[in-house]
Amino acid sequence: MLTFRGGVHPRESKEATEHKPVEVLPLPARVFIPLSQHTGAPSSPVIKKGDPVKTGTLIGEPAGRISAATHASVSGTVADVADLPHPLTGRRGPTVIVDSDGTDTPDGAIKERDYSRFTNEQIVEALRLSGVVGLGGAAFPTYFKLAPPKEKPIDTLLINGCECEPFLTADHRLMLEQPAEIVEGVAIMSRLLGVKNVLIAIEDNKPDAVKTMSSAAASSGFKARKLKTRYPQGAEKQLIKACVRREVPSGGLPMDVGCVVQNVGTALAVRDALRFNRPLYERVTTVTGPAVKEPKNLRVRVGTPVKNLIEFCGGYSAEVGKLIMGGPMMGIAVSTDEVPVLKGTSGVLVLDRAATVFKEHDCIRCGRCIEACPMGLAPQCLNNLIRRGKLEQARAEHLKDCIECGCCAYACPAKIRLVHHFKYAKSELAAMERKQ
Template structure:
C-alpha cells in the first residue's frame, strides 16, 4: 500500500448509481454544437464556413497560438451555423453547428493503421498534436505540449483515481478497455523516455486494479493501489503518494521529474497514434439522484446535454443543480443546451435533498477546513480576505494561488460557507490583474 497525504475528506461517493453500468454508445444526435474553446489556451478560429460539408475527424478549428489544440468535426454533415453558444466552463463561446447527414463518413484517409513501435518520437508527438488531444480529466491542457516538457522527466504517472463522487467513466474504461490505456502508457513512455510508469487507482475499485494489472503484465508498468480519500486524484497528491516527491509551491510536476496524465486521455493517445483518430468522442458519466437511468455513455463531442439526459430517461425529479463534472470541482449549469466537450467527465443532476445545505453563516473558527485542506492552507482566512476584497493579502500572506480548488474545505464547514467559491473569485481577480499588467508591459 502506498502512503497517504495529509488532509482530505471522505464524502459519500454516490458511485453505486453508475459503476455497474457498462459503457453504452449514445446514438448520434441530429446536430452537434462544437465549441472553439475546449482547452486551456487560445480559442480556435473556425476553418469552415456555413454551407460547407464536413466529415468525421476533419479539422474545423485551429489557431496560430502555441497554446491551443485543434478541433475536429465529430459527425459528418453540413455546417449550418457559426455563432456564440452556451459553454459549460464560461458564459459563452463561438461554436460550429453541424447538421447530421446520417452517413457518419470518416474524413479522407481515416482511420489509419500504424505500428507505434516503428514510429519515431517526433512522429508520435505529431500524431498526438494532429488529433487535438487534451487532458480529459477536466484540466484540458493540450497533451502534445505536456508531452514535450522543458525539464527531464523520469516517471510517467497515470491518474486512474477518479476520486470525484458519482463519476465512474474512467472506472468503466479501465475495466472494459484496459488495453487502450496500457498501450497509451507505453507510447507516452517512449515519447518521454521515462524510467518508470505507474497507474494509480483507488482501492475502492478492485475490479479495475485487476483488469489493468492483467493488461500490464510483461510491460513493466506498475499498478499503484491507493487509499480511497478525496482528492487522491489531484496531481500533487498523486505524485506525493506514488513517488514521495513534493511539487514545490507554484511548481509543476516536471519540476520533480514527473508527467501526470488522466486515464481517458492516455486511451485517446493510443487511438490517435495507432489509427490517427482525433478526439471526437469520450466516455462521460451521467448520474445523480435526479437522473432516471444513470449511465456511462460514449458521446460525440458537441452533443447537447439535453440529448444525453433524454437518452437516460430524463429527470425523475427536477434537479436543483445541473453540474458539468463532479460535485466537488464541477461547474453549475443553467441550461441543458450546453454541449459535451473534450473535458466533460460527468453530467450530474442533483435534487434539493443533496444540494440544500441551509444558509451560509459566519465562520465559527472551528478549524475543520484547515484540517481538511490537502495543500496546508488556511481556507477560512482565504474566504474572509476574498469577501473583504483583500486579494493581494490572500495571495501574499496565505498562499491563495496554491489552492487546487478541491472543495474539501467547503464540504466540511459547519457554517456552510462557500469557501471554494470565494477562493475562485479571488484567484480570478488576481489573474485578471496579472493579465492587465502584462498587457501594459507589452504596450511599453
C-alpha cells in the same frame, strides 16, 4: 497504503453506474462544438457555413504554443460558426454548429497505421493535430505535457486511474473494458518521455480495475498501484505525493519534480490518435445523480447537447436542483441542459432540490477547513481576507496554490461557500495582472 495529507472522504455514490458497461449514445441531429474547450488559446476555424464535413474532419487548427485542434464529431454540413456563450465560463467565443447527415461517414484520413517507426517529433505532432487533451477534467493539451523542456528531465510517468470524484465511473469502466488499449497508450507516452518508472494509480475502492490493469500491464513492466480512497487523490500534486513522495513546489508543475501525470482516458485517446489517426471527437462520460431516472456510462460525441444524454437516461426523475458538468466537488453548475458535452466533460450530475438547499452561517472558527485542505492552506483566513477586499494579502497567503478541490467547503459545518470566494478572488487577481 499510499496517500497524502489532508483531504476528505465524501460518500462515494458510485453504485448507480460502476457496474454498468459503457453504452453508445445515438448520434445527435446537431452538435455545438466550441473552439475553446481546452487550456490555452482557442483553435482557429478552418471551415465556414455551408461546408461539408465528415466525422473527424479538422474544423479548428491549433492557434498558439498551447492550443488544441478541434474536429467535427459527426458527418454533415456546417450550419454556422456562431459567437455563442461558452458552456462553462459564459464568455462568448466561436462555436461550430454541424447538422448531422445521419451517416457518420469517417474522414478519409482515419485509418490504421504502423506508428512504431515514428520519431518522437512525429508522435508529438500527431497528438497536436489530433486534438488530444487531458480527459480527467482540466483538458490541458496532451502534446505539450509530453514534450517537457530539456532542463526538466522526467523520470516518472503516473497514469491517473483514481477517479476520486464521487458519482463518476467513466474511467473505472474504461479500465475494465479497454485495459489493453490503455496500456498501449501508456507505452506510447513512456516511450516519448523515455521513462521506465511508470505507475498506474487506482484507488482501493476499485479492486476489479486494479486487477484488470495489473494483468494488462504485466508484460510491459508498468506497475498498477493501489491507493487509499481519499479525495482529491486524483489531483496531480496529491497523486505525486502519494506515489513518489515528492512535493511540487508552490507555483510549480509536476515536471519540476520529474513527473508527468496523465489520465487513463487520455492514454486511450493517445492510442487511438497514433494507431488509427483518429482525432478526439468523442469520450466516455457518466450521467448520474438522484434526479436522473436511469444513470448510465455513455460514449458521446463532443458537442452533443446534454439534454440528449438525459433523455437517453430516461429523463429527470425529480425537480432539478442543480445540473453539474463534472463531479460534485470540482464540477461546474450550468443553468440549462442545452449546453454541449466538451472534451473535458467527465460526468453530468443532476442533483435534486433537497441536495442543494442549504443556508450559510457565520464561521465558528472550528478549523476543520484547515485540516481538510490538501494544499496546507488556511481557507478560513483566506476567506476573511477576500471578504475584506484584501486580495493582495490573500495572494501572499498562497491563494494561487488553491486547487479548487472543494474539501474545505465540504468540511465546513457553517456551509460557507469557500471555493466560490476563492475562484472569484483568483479571477480578480488575474484581471489585475492582465492590466499591469
